[in-house]
Amino acid sequence: MTRSRNSHELIWGALIGALFLWGAASWYWDLKPSVSWVIPQWPMFFALCVASPILEEYVFRGFMYEVIDRRWPKVWPADASISINLAMAITTVLFVMAHMIAREPMVGALVLIPSIYLGLLRHRYGSIGVCMLIHALWNIGWFSLFPPS
DSSP: OOOOHHHHHHHHHHHHHHHHHHHHHHHHTTOOOOOTTTTTTHHHHHIIIIIHHHHHIIIIIIIIHHHHHHHOOOEESTTSSSOEEHHHHHHHHHHHHHHHHHSOHHHHHTTHHHHHHHHHHHHHHSSSHHHHHHHHHHHHHHHHHSOOO
């Protein structure tokens, strides 16, 4: 699929939406964003904000998405500017389940909307590079509010 104005709007939406979410979380829980943990815990930063987004996007929206989309390429609605396909739905469910198993179920469930959004980006761009970058930026923002212990 070719890039379009709509594709760039999806990317800007991902970034602006994340800023809004971080701001709301910061205000609601009275949190001060901080990356002071990055230097003393640089291996953790690398794992959470570089390696994990690359690996997770490669597995879920790369490998799994491709396998499913080749087998069942249906898109709903077919003529819409933003549509959902079976590969996006299945990989989103698996992505959320993996996060619910690896973390507390409620924390894992928080990745539902971001996963759908990354699926839309994957479908629109036809590659995972932009998904990896957005995922990494989202993790940096998240862990600046909720540093790992």
